[in-house]
Amino acid sequence: MRTRWTTAAITLALVGGLLAGLPGASSAHDPDTPAGRSSAVAFMAQREPTQQLTALAQVSCSNGQAGGYPCRNVDLLSFLPLSQIGGSQANDIWGWTDPGTGREYAIVGRRNGTSFVDISDPTAPIYLGNLPAYQNRTAIWRDIKVYRNHAFVVADVRGHGMQVFDLTRLRSVGSPQTFTADAHYNRFGNSHNIAINEQTGYAYAVGSNTCRGGLHMIDIRTPTSPAYAQCC
Template sequence: MMWSLLLWTLAGTSGSFALETIWNPTRKAAYFNGDVHEAIMKNKTASFYSLCQRPVFFGNQPLRVDAQRVREFIGRTGEFKCNNIDLYSFKSHAELGSPTGEGSSSWGWEYAGRDFAIIAQSDGAAFAEILPSGELDYLGRLPRTQGAAASIWREIRVSGNIAVIGSEASNHHIQFFDLTKLLTITPAQKPKTFDPTTDASIFGGLPTGRTHNVVVNPDLPYVVSVGSAPRTSQFGAGLVFIDIRDPANPTLMGYQAQDGYVHDAQCLLYRGPDARFQGKDICYGYNEDTLTIYDVTNKANATIISRTSYTGASYTHQGWVLDPNDQRFLVLDDEYDEYDMAGLAKDGFPVTYIWDISDLTKPVLTGHYKSSVKGIDHNQYVANGKSYQSNYGAGLRILDVSSIPSDPTGAGVREIGFFDIYPEDDNATGGGIVDFVGTWSSYGLYKSGWILINTIERGAYVVKYTGN
């Protein structure tokens, strides 16, 4: 293996801290065989179980927050600390039809000026409409695949009008649901429980029916399973490509297993500055210890363009390109560096890593942003110069990342709004705790400006950034 090191002195920390961009890293056995991922899942499960024993866990109770918009500037909205964000509505997981009362992923769907939310829960997916008033109107749900156990690891994406739902539960497989069915639900039918056998199709080609995540390309009719089990299968828990031109009959297109387990990815038609890849289908993979970039134009023969790691890499979890029409930079979150007290995150304050991907063969770590509240960063999605981050107990954090192209050190990145979803840790040192509590995901990509927050133990919130 060839190692190349590039040192950068990064702004935004006390003193200086050198990070290494490590090209072609040697993969550690603990990542390759799944020990690291298994340890994280065990720690999460322990945290979730602990939550179930506490009074805070009221996802299975009919708690309501007044749906009338609560104004705030800098202060508190009810019990939740926040800034520049208005709360419009809330529904507990029980009100969203879940007996288990546990939430995880979320995604949105826009149709003819209407905004819909797909809310992942351990026992299925809830469907709701965000009304013009901001009220969350519960429409119904799609239960988990018959014969599959409940699992909080349920991930959702949308391709066109199709909801794509994956789960870590064995024999769940990947569900495909036509969201236009929501348009014909009458008031008398609400909430409607759909039949997972007759109202959804499945892709049953994964070895055990498990996938950690699902990924879509917004421009092309295919889905990617990432993190399927077991790692020893032909797929290697890597990228598994599924043709959904006929969503009722999804079929295998190919797979890419050379870098092993992929935890999450973003796939886009390439419109960036690297002329060698113009118009190609590119996937940016977050592979536990590396940012791995793939050319997946040929699904039967997808190839790796580059594998890159960095100082303090504990669990390269997820990331997002700043601009899909430019693709010069992306931001990346590491889920375990705070927990491991590694690198820049050794003090427990979440770090967002900034990457220059102008040369897809040699991505360069150019800078970082460090949160002011302790916690763990989990997922982030970027639109119009804003990164919408779900930082577990620290809640939704909105970052202005528009300065990165002109200053890739991250010195110009700033937090412009937050909604702290877990008040139980507000008085802790650093303003929060390093634990798997609070918000799993948020979806801030609606053109209307609504933001959906899905939490593990409480329910789903609709908020809006005020910009004040």
């Protein structure tokens, strides 16, 4: 299934990136090494404090502003601050459209977990809950991709591995939840990114502490039973 983006999701992504307050590109050092830990400390020292912001309803772009944000021919449909979708800082966002209901969701990678927000009505987003980081391992970089209605989450921190979450569980959520993963893959620890070939059903952990920094290939054709394939 091809992931679709909505204006609301893009808005969340832009604001999430701003609130993360982390300039520049993330380090390519292995965080398991002294050099990697030193690089992460230096990188985090550049961050700006998370701003204390309030939620906003729909605001039209007028005179170059929409709810206090610069704009040009784009209206602000809504805004949820990080404090209302799990807290901490954020660095990444992905999305999922439920093939059964047509509802749309934003999946937000944060320093200490992954947030799920129902954006089916982009003027009234609903925070559904948080998947905490594996063993509470916080990371300045978290990445998410979706395959067969499952989210695959990696983080650039030692010992995190890959979390797998069944997104169809979001259908029955009535109030914000603290979720648990449906599966966990531990053949690598840290990974900067994850890519998925939806035609073949293989995932590729990028920049991990395995495979000499090359691609770590995982068979995810059965999403809740990920299996090591090979280094490539």
